[in-house]
Amino acid sequence: MKGECPVCAAEIELGKDTVAGELVECPDCGTELEVIEIDPLTFTEAPQEEEDWGE
Ligand SMILES: [Zn+2]
Numbered sequence: 001m002k003g004e005c006p007v008c009a010a011e012i013e014l015g016k017d018t019v020a021g022e023l024v025e026c027p028d029c030g031t032e033l034e035v036i037e038i039d040p041l042t043f044t045e046a047p048q049e050e051e052d053w054g055e
Contacts, residue, residue: 003041
């Protein structure tokens with residue numbers, strides 16, 4: 001199944017076993033994307049994790 005990168009509009013193809021919440025990387029712009037919906041396949045930009053927090 002295929003979806004569109006919300007950042008660069010590239011077509012992204014994923015396997016049938018993809019589930020909502022899965023993180024993928026756009027092969028075109030390298031942005032980390034989260035699958036928010038399977039049908040139709042929809043992505044959002046994954047939140048950037050701050051590594052500075054914690055100990
Ligand atoms: Zn992209």
